[in-house]
Amino acid sequence: MDFGEFKSRVQFERLADQTPDELGNVQGAPDPASAFERPAKFILRPGSEAMIAARLAGRQPMDVIVRFDSQTSQITAIDWRMTDVRSGKVYAIQSAADMQVEGPRKYMTFGVEGGVAP
Structure with missing residues (x-):
């Protein structure tokens, strides 16, 4: 993989003070002190029925590739969110x-x- 393929830029932020709402969904505000940016490559997932259904529902499932380092290795699905720096779209x-x-x-x-609350 050529690093020149990483044409996008993303920001990762840890979600702090996560508390469950009345429906049991965990929500939290991003912690600006934890934010860092990395070059990234966005890859749309193939068009399976589940992916097409998600897109019709206004969600955008995709894969994002970034370089592995000490900061990116700390990212988990529960505690972090990602933002496309150029568009401002939150994932x-x-x-x-x-x-x-x-x-x-x-x-x-x-x-x-994209299209779901992180």
């Missing part, structure tokens, strides 16, 4: 465990979804 992180190694470089793939 809920659904999964954060897939690491790829290509030669000396390591990458993390995050499953994210």
Whole structure:
């Protein structure tokens, strides 16, 4: 994977003070002190029935690849959210465990979804 493919820029923020609402959903405000940015590559997921249904419901499931480092390794699906720096669109992180190694470089793939509250 060529690092020149990473044309987008994303910001990760830890969600602080997470409290359940009356429906049991956990919500929290982002902690600005935890924010950091990374170059990223967005990949749309293939058009399975579940993906098409999600898109029809206004959600945008996709994968985002960033370089693995000490900060990105701390990201979990429960405690973090991701924002596209250029568009300002906020994504809920659904999964954060897939690491790829290509030669000396390591990458993390995050499953994210736009259109849902992180």
